[in-house]
Amino acid sequence: MALLEVRDLDMVFGGVHAVQGLSFEVAPGTVYSVIGPNGAGKTTLFNMVSGIYKPTRGRIFFDGEDITGKPPHALARRGLSRTFQNLQVCMNLGAIENVMVGAHLKLSQRLLPAMLHAPWLAKADDACREEAARLMHFVGVGRYVHAHASSLPYGALKRMEIARALAAGPKLLLLDEPAAGLNNTETREIDTLIQKIAASGVTVVLVEHDMKLVMGISERILVLDYGKKLAEGSAAEVRSNPDVIVAYLGGA
Amino acid sequence: MWGDPRKGPLLLVAMIVAALPLVLPNTFYFDVAIRIYLNAVVAVGLNLLIGYAGQISLGHAAFLGIGAYASAILTSRYGWPPVAAMLVGALGVAVLAFVVARPILRLKGHYLAMATLGMGIIVYIVLVTESAWTGGPDGMAVPAFGAELVGERRWYWVAGACLLATIWIACNLVDSPIGRALQALHGSEIAAQVAGIDTARYKVKVFVISAVFASLTGSLLAHYVGFITPQLSGFFHSIELVTMVVVGGMASTYGAVVGAAILTVLPQLLSTFEGYELVVFGLILMLSMIFMPKGLVPNLAGWLRRS
Numbered sequence: 001m002a003l004l005e006v007r008d009l010d011m012v013f014g015g016v017h018a019v020q021g022l023s024f025e026v027a028p029g030t031v032y033s034v035i036g037p038n039g040a041g042k043t044t045l046f047n048m049v050s051g052i053y054k055p056t057r058g059r060i061f062f063d064g065e066d067i068t069g070k071p072p073h074a075l076a077r078r079g080l081s082r083t084f085q086n087l088q089v090c091m092n093l094g095a096i097e098n099v100m101v102g103a104h105l106k107l108s109q110r111l112l113p114a115m116l117h118a119p120w121l122a123k124a125d126d127a128c129r130e131e132a133a134r135l136m137h138f139v140g141v142g143r144y145v146h147a148h149a150s151s152l153p154y155g156a157l158k159r160m161e162i163a164r165a166l167a168a169g170p171k172l173l174l175l176d177e178p179a180a181g182l183n184n185t186e187t188r189e190i191d192t193l194i195q196k197i198a199a200s201g202v203t204v205v206l207v208e209h210d211m212k213l214v215m216g217i218s219e220r221i222l223v224l225d226y227g228k229k230l231a232e233g234s235a236a237e238v239r240s241n242p243d244v245i246v247a248y249l250g251g252a
Numbered sequence: 253m254w255g256d257p258r259k260g261p262l263l264l265v266a267m268i269v270a271a272l273p274l275v276l277p278n279t280f281y282f283d284v285a286i287r288i289y290l291n292a293v294v295a296v297g298l299n300l301l302i303g304y305a306g307q308i309s310l311g312h313a314a315f316l317g318i319g320a321y322a323s324a325i326l327t328s329r330y331g332w333p334p335v336a337a338m339l340v341g342a343l344g345v346a347v348l349a350f351v352v353a354r355p356i357l358r359l360k361g362h363y364l365a366m367a368t369l370g371m372g373i374i375v376y377i378v379l380v381t382e383s384a385w386t387g388g389p390d391g392m393a394v395p396a397f398g399a400e401l402v403g404e405r406r407w408y409w410v411a412g413a414c415l416l417a418t419i420w421i422a423c424n425l426v427d428s429p430i431g432r433a434l435q436a437l438h439g440s441e442i443a444a445q446v447a448g449i450d451t452a453r454y455k456v457k458v459f460v461i462s463a464v465f466a467s468l469t470g471s472l473l474a475h476y477v478g479f480i481t482p483q484l485s486g487f488f489h490s491i492e493l494v495t496m497v498v499v500g501g502m503a504s505t506y507g508a509v510v511g512a513a514i515l516t517v518l519p520q521l522l523s524t525f526e527g528y529e530l531v532v533f534g535l536i537l538m539l540s541m542i543f544m545p546k547g548l549v550p551n552l553a554g555w556l557r558r559s
């Protein structure tokens with residue numbers, strides 16, 4: 001069974017059809033990529049899947065459950081995490097606290113133990129901090145464990161967001177242009193990181209601009225153009241698809 | 253030890269509270285100290301909402317007023333024990349804050365400010381017009397908290413203990429998963445939601461917590477002063493509470509304490525400027541905001557760290 005299934009999804013902003021009649025399935029344990037030119041509706045699609053937008057029409061199923069229109073925090077509870085193209089970082093917190101925020105649902109949310117500094121809660125929080133530090137090392141920002149979020153460079157913030165998403169222990173990780181704004185070396189490192197994440201058993205859905213990155217690591221690729229599905233298949237299939245060539249390289 | 257706000261700084265405040273009675277010359281100064289401590293309790297609570305969670309409230313004096321009047325009415329007219337009246341008042345405020353919080357906290361920025369302002373004004377008008385219960389604009393007398401608890405020198409220890417307990421609780425809360433969630437929704441509401449934080453619920457939670465701090469303080473203040481008027485819940489008092497938080501330092505528990513001390517003492521010191529004290533007061537606030545935009549304590553801490 002598919003981990004994520006999108007059925008006949010439509011999103012209309014005013015008179016603009018950002019996403020139109022879109023359907024696809026993501027099998028568990030795979031890396032699935034969504035590519036397309038600017039304005040193709042990739043981020044809109046992500047915002048619908050992660051509950052930030054409510055689709056105009058259509059349904060989204062996660063792990064067999066209809067999650068259409070559910071708020072983001074309810075989706076996090078079910079095992080769906082994401083990062084953002086235009087960083088969403090809490091600049092009022094330390095880098096490691098940002099990652100710990102990702103593990104929010106694993107910790108007690110009761111008020112009284114928090115107010116009274118219950119020893120078991122403090123212990124759980126310390127364990128959470130250690131796990132966050134481990135994740136920061138895993139994504140390659142280990143040296144910023146004691147830094148304030150506002151002092152991190154752009155590339156490190158992007159990785160920190162990935163660590164935050166992983167801290168929730170997700171089944172499905174949505175990465176929104178993880179390589180945007182990074183140089184070639186950094187892009188290659190992200191490439192390796194995504195493969196490491198996929199190997200750890202997390203299903204990854206990737207929105208990306210960088211064709212090179214996508215082609216090498218994705219089991220399946222979905223090409224969007226003006227909110228519609230232009231093509232779907234393996235890297236080789238997509239690369240040789242005439243419609244894709246026209247959309248990306250311009251028609252003859 | 254100084255890195256943990258629950259240890260070094262709290263010990264320092266405890267020593268100040270313990271030592272101050274040795275140097276305070278008369279009951280007038282005890283009165284000022286008591287008012288600082290009680291104001292600080294409200295400011296520390298309000299700072300959880302404003303400084304940490306990033307939500308504004310221009311109506312928190314309303315909760316303080318309700319707590320004060322609940323204590324006054326229940327003890328004087330119905331003969332309730334003061335502690336019971338105080339707890340019932342706080343419970344009532346918690347329910348009221350819970351009910352108004354959800355619609356109000358969906359608003360942001362100016363709109364949230366306006367909505368909380370409106371709520372505060374409604375409470376003020378109710379306290380003024382329901383004169384059969386509240387004595388109207390002239391106010392009402394409040395019985396003593398107990399036969400033993402009279403006079404500034406005894407109240408001093410009650411207020412001091414309340415302050416220390418409040419600081420300890422606030423520091424614990426900030427340093428907990430709940431505190432992190434509150435700061436996260438301040439930093440990026442979307443990031444917080446995606447991480448599984450029900451931001452609407454957390455905003456309601458912190459609004460209710462800060463309202464309960466205000467209500468409990470209102471009850472104590474009513475019994476201490478022995479006479480209350482609706483001014484206690486008025487707009488200017490709400491502004492004063494917000495100013496304590498902003499001047500002392502947002503997202504700094506000790507900043508809120510310092511802010512409360514400054515806002516309580518400054519008007520007394522400025523009374524020599526007869527007639528112009530408000531002008532000087534305003535000027536000092538403006539200058540402190542221009543040169544210390546983050547607030548007194550965070551700015552000073554930053555300077556110390558750099559030097």
